[in-house]
Amino acid sequence: MRMTLLRSLALVLLAMPLAAQAPATVCKDGSGSVASGRGACSGHGGVDEKATASAARAMKAQKKATAKAAKAAARDAKEAAKDAAKATEKAAKVATNNAKDATMDAAKATREAAKATKNAARDARADAGKAAAMVSCADGSRSSGDRGACSGHGGIRVAGQVTPAPRPAPSLPAAVPRGSPARTRSRAKSSAPEAASNRGEDNDPRGSIAQCKDGMYSHAANRQGACSRHNGVAKWMQ
Missing domain, CATH: 1.10.287 (Helix Hairpins)
Known part of the structure; x- marks a missing residue:
């Protein structure tokens, strides 16, 4: 042209x-x-x-x-x-x-980056909350702080509490001949109900009357006052 x-x-x-x-x-x-x-x-x-x-x-x-x-x-x-x-x-x-497409793409990228940052912050807060909710058990392990925490681990460790050393395995008594008077008395004693020892609270569930809310076990003589210093009774054992 x-x-x-x-x-x-x-x-x-x-x-x-x-x-x-x-x-x-x-x-x-x-x-x-x-x-x-x-x-x-x-x-x-x-x-x-x-x-x-x-x-x-x-x-x-x-x-x-x-x-x-x-x-x-x-x-x-x-x-x-x-x-x-x-x-x-x-x-x-x-x-x-x-130029319009470039502006829209840049705005979309900005929104996606802001969303990713928000999600990362939310996840970080959730992880921090979970970590803060963890509690230390009496045996040194850690557990989530919801209901039943440290069950089977001696209960929740309180401030100043020292982790108890593991109990040594009990030594077995010498064998008693069948039909001897000592064996008869032992069988009769084991069949009788075990009475409360009133030795307070500890980590031993044997012979306890209640499990406290902090995981300890009460050996009080009766239910009145059981677990009074351990956040109350979680459940009665007998």
Whole structure:
């Protein structure tokens, strides 16, 4: 399009000086004169009417072609300007859409990053809460701080409490012959119900009357006052 426009303009510019230099009158000796009318070819054998008419027709055609070329050049220039404006508008629209997409992508990435940060903070708080809810048991192990914590581990360790050393395994007594009076008395004693020892609270469930809420076991003589210093009774053993 641009090359066509340049060629049209070049033809117009070339045709203009040619039209301006064309003679108005052709003399009989072949020369031309820019003058017309009487005396135009004085000294050149007079006016050649036929050649002058032919030159006039050629000049008219040249002017017509020049005007047509100028009109085509103007039309081409208009089309080129229109195409350039359309291309510029399209490029601007594409750039605007690309910028809009980039802005939306950046906003989405920001939202996702904020969501990930929020979730990480929530998980960290949950983990910290779980760690804080852990309690130390009397035997040195750790347990979650919900109901029944440290059950089977000597109860929850209180401030200043020392982890008790493991009890040595009891030594087995010597074998007693079957039918001996000692064996008969031992069997009768073992079948009798074990009475409360009233030795307070400790980690030994044997012979206890209640399990305290802190995991200790009460050996009180009766239920009144059992586990009074250990957050109360969790359950009665007998």
